[in-house]
Amino acid sequence: MNQTSTNKSYTLGWVFLLTLLTAFSALSTDMYLPALPMMAAEYQVSTQMIANTLGAYFLGLACGQLIYGPLSDRYGRKPPLYFGLMIYIVASLCCAIAPNDTILLIFRVLQAFGGCAGVVIVRAAIRDRLNMKESAQVFSTMLLAMGLAPILAPAFGALLIQYFHWSSIFYLLTAIGVVTLVLVHFYFDETLPQSNLQNISARQISKNYLRLFKDQTFAIPMFAGAMLYGTLYCYISASSNLFINFLKVPEQQFAYLFGLNAFGLMLFAFINKRLIHYFSVSHLFILGALIQISGVFIISLNAWSYTINPYLICSGLFLLVGGIGFTGPNSMAIVMQNQVKQAGLASALMGGVQFFCGFIMTIFLSILPFNILQNMSIIMLITGLPSVYFAIYNHQGFVVLK
DSSP states (O other), X not given: OOOOBSSSSOBHHHHHHHHHHHTHHHHHHHTTGGGHHHHHHHHTSOHHHHHHHHHHHHHHHHHHHHHHHHHHHHHOSHHHHHHHHHHHHHHHHHHHTOSSHHHHHHHHHHHHHHHHHHHHHHHHHXXXXXXXXXXXXXXXXXXXXXXXXXHHHHHHHHHHHHHSOTXXXXXXXXXXXXXXXXXXXXXXXOOSOGGGOOOOOHHHHHHHHHXXXXXXXXXXXXXXXXXXXXXXXXXXXXXXXXXXIISOOOHHHHHHHHHHHHHHHHHHHHHHHHHTTTSOHHHHHHHHHHHHHHHHHHHHHHHTSSSOOHHHHHHHHHHHHHTHHHHHHHHHHHHXXXXXXXXXXXXXXXXXXXXXXXXXHHHHHHHSSSOHHHHHHXXXXXXXXXXXXXXXXXXXXXXXXX
C-alpha cells in the first residue's frame, strides 16, 4: 500500500493492514453481541448459555496462538497468515449455518483458531521492524483504529438483525475474511529475515515456552497485562446479559453504550500516544492499571449496594475499558522488548495467556451464584488487584524503561 510514511520504519498503510488483522477478535465478538438473546431464543437456551460461545472463542484464541507463534518463527510471518485466514473463512461460514448451539460452539473455537493468526503475526512483525518506543506508538495507533470496531460492530450487528437473520453477521465476517486474505497476499511483506528462521523441534519449543515463563522481565508484565485484558473480556462476555437482560436496555441502545466504552479506549490510547514522548512506558502501564482498577471499584460498590445506579455502572465500565488504552500498548511493548530471536513465540505466549484468562472468566460468570453484575465485580477484583501490584513490581524490580 503506497501510503505516506509516518517515519523511516513503517507506513500508515502497513499499520492499517496490521490493524485489520488484529481487529478480527473485536469484530468476531462484538458484532454478534446484540444478537445473543435472539440466538438463545432460536436455540432454546439461556442468554448466558449462548454467551459461552464467547468463552469458546477465547479458548480458540488462547490455544491457536501457542501454535502460530512457533510456526511464524520457523516458516516466517506470512505462511501462517494464509493458513489461519482460510480456517477463519470456512469456520465463519459454518457458524452461519450451525443447526444448534453445540455445533456453533465448535465452529466458534475453530473460527478463533483461524483468526488468532493475525494477532500473533502482528505483534511479531512489529517487533521485527521497530524498537520499543516505536512499538508502543504503533500499538497505540492500532488501538485508536481498533476502537472503531467495538463502536461500529455492535451497532451494525443490531442493524443487521433488525432486517435479516442473525446468521447474516457471520456471512459478513466470512466476506471480511476473504477481503483480508486478498490484502495479505498482495500487500503484506515478510518481516522476518531468512537468517532468523528457527528450525526447532516441538520439544525445544516447549522448553522455550518454559524459559519465557521463568524470565521475570517477561512473565511479570505479561501476567499483569493478561489479567487486565481479562477484565475487559469479562465485561465483553457479560455485556449483553448485563445491559439487555439485567438493566433492560434495548438492543440498539446497548450498541450505543458498548460503543461509548470503546470510545473511552480510543481516547485513552490517543492520550497514551502523546504521553509516550514524556513518560516511561512502565509509568504509563501503571497509570493504566490504576485507571482500570478505579473502574472496577466503582462497579463493585454499585453491584453490592441496595440500589443499582446505571450511570455509575457505565462510568465504571468507561474507566475499565478506557484504561486498556494505556495498559494494552505499554504491556505489549514491555513484554516484547527483549524477544528479538523468538518474537513469534513470545507474542503467542502473551496472547495465549490473555485469552485463556478471558476463557476462565467467562466460565466463572456462568458458575458464580449471584447476579451478573455481582459476578462481574468478584471476577474483576480477583484479577485486577494483583495486576496493579505486578505492574508496580515490574517497574521497581526488573525493568527501567525510557
